[in-house]
Amino acid sequence: MSSIVRTRYAPSPTGYIHIGNLRSALYEYLIARVNGGKFILRIEDTDQERYIEGAVDVIYRTLKLCGLKHDEGPDIGGPYGPYIQSERKNLYLPYAEELVRKGHAYYCFCSKERLESLQNRYKERGEVFRYDRHCLGLSEEEVKRRLEAGEPYVIRQKMPTEGTTTFHDVVYGEITVENSELEDQILIKSDGYPTYNFANVIDDHLMNITHVVRGCEYLSSTPKYNLLYQAFGWEIPTYVHLPLIVKPDGSKISKRKGDATFEDLLAEGYLVEAIINYLALLGWSPDSNQEIFSLAELEKIFSIERISKSPSVFDMAKLRWFNGEYIRAMLLEDFHEIALPWIKKGLEKDLPTLPIAKMIQPRTEVLSEIPEKLGFFNSLCEYDLELYTHKKMKTNPEISLKSLKAALPVLENLSDWSEKSIYDALMALAEEQELKSGQVFWPLRIAVSGQLVTPGGAVEIAEVLGKEETIRRINIGIERLSAVV
Numbered sequence: 001m002s003s004i005v006r007t008r009y010a011p012s013p014t015g016y017i018h019i020g021n022l023r024s025a026l027y028e029y030l031i032a033r034v035n036g037g038k039f040i041l042r043i044e045d046t047d048q049e050r051y052i053e054g055a056v057d058v059i060y061r062t063l064k065l066c067g068l069k070h071d072e073g074p075d076i077g078g079p080y081g082p083y084i085q086s087e088r089k090n091l092y093l094p095y096a097e098e099l100v101r102k103g104h105a106y107y108c109f110c111s112k113e114r115l116e117s118l119q120n121r122y123k124e125r126g127e128v129f130r131y132d133r134h135c136l137g138l139s140e141e142e143v144k145r146r147l148e149a150g151e152p153y154v155i156r157q158k159m160p161t162e163g164t165t166t167f168h169d170v171v172y173g174e175i176t177v178e179n180s181e182l183e184d185q186i187l188i189k190s191d192g193y194p195t196y197n198f199a200n201v202i203d204d205h206l207m208n209i210t211h212v213v214r215g216c217e218y219l220s221s222t223p224k225y226n227l228l229y230q231a232f233g234w235e236i237p238t239y240v241h242l243p244l245i246v247k248p249d250g251s252k253i254s255k256r257k258g259d260a261t262f263e264d265l266l267a268e269g270y271l272v273e274a275i276i277n278y279l280a281l282l283g284w285s286p287d288s289n290q291e292i293f294s295l296a297e298l299e300k301i302f303s304i305e306r307i308s309k310s311p312s313v314f315d316m317a318k319l320r321w322f323n324g325e326y327i328r329a330m331l332l333e334d335f336h337e338i339a340l341p342w343i344k345k346g347l348e349k350d351l352p353t354l355p356i357a358k359m360i361q362p363r364t365e366v367l368s369e370i371p372e373k374l375g376f377f378n379s380l381c382e383y384d385l386e387l388y389t390h391k392k393m394k395t396n397p398e399i400s401l402k403s404l405k406a407a408l409p410v411l412e413n414l415s416d417w418s419e420k421s422i423y424d425a426l427m428a429l430a431e432e433q434e435l436k437s438g439q440v441f442w443p444l445r446i447a448v449s450g451q452l453v454t455p456g457g458a459v460e461i462a463e464v465l466g467k468e469e470t471i472r473r474i475n476i477g478i479e480r481l482s483a484v485v
Contacts, residue, residue: 013043067272085203109146
């Protein structure tokens, strides 16, 4: 086996990238990079029933977006191609036939009807189905006759029925299983395609994969893989099984149950960098309290030894926190660029978007929440006059009315409608009227927004609304307050 660390990401093209699947890709990538090795992309499309058109492009796009650059793969080639299993179809049967000759596999001609009947019998008895080796005792002559007659067949692995099989996993340690529990799994299906369990062993060997990294749900299959390696006389790779990712209630994440995929998270306004950072910590921990890591930093410090055995909880609240941290750390211009589609979605009129971006950046955790924050820019809704009362700001309807009446001519006479100019003029007004700054700014904020909570203060909102609309809204506030004061 290669002395250079070689890992592989081998997804099936089923149309979307599961969060657990992407976490596996990330760890495979990091194990390769931290060891100066190679990260290989292989498309496992032998299950033709699950194949979805365009799904391979989803895989390429996801890896590119996440910065997980592969060193070999279907799109860039490499010394161990082809890197799509369906294009390697003719490779597998000779290996299965070699196992038959060595006595580690056998031809099975059982019909679909017979197998279904057998399954039903097991089900009725409340037992786990296990093939009954009906075809194991067929003579060479009968096998030859049936093959020449063109009978459909599969090739099954012949499992030992006594003793145990032990393997070592870097995360879970030594694991031993009773051979009597192992079913004679199918290696070659009746359509001539290999099963996943067979193809990935052949491909991993032929591609010199040194570290097999995958979810812990494959732990129970690993003895079968090892028996194949041993039957061929091949070196067994290093196994790294990753802990489950579960929801806070302990159940598994599942697309069928409506849980978010990677593309769903992007569509909701989560940043790639935040998702990758969070996924890195789902099952692995650094040797410090640091939580924010760039991919480049992870490439230097990631270690297999710090991968946990315990299931990791995928907590949307924690992902939101990460996303908010990344958003707040962005340059305003960069945030404006990614937020612009969401800002425009929330606006019904043409308003300056950079000041809005500046306003909402410190208060945004997920981009998809931006439009709902901007409704007050479109129109001034009916609002409760009690909003003008604010204990901390020392305001009530009377003080608010006085403040708005004083602010109106000041703002009407303002020639430079900029944030600084508006702020300076209102601060001078507060001093002149012997009012606290909050007694000027709070009433103005309510008048121009009609909301208790806004993404920006009175001055920022006024700058975006423009002079004419700000004056119009202040007049509405004065009119409504005058009716009750």
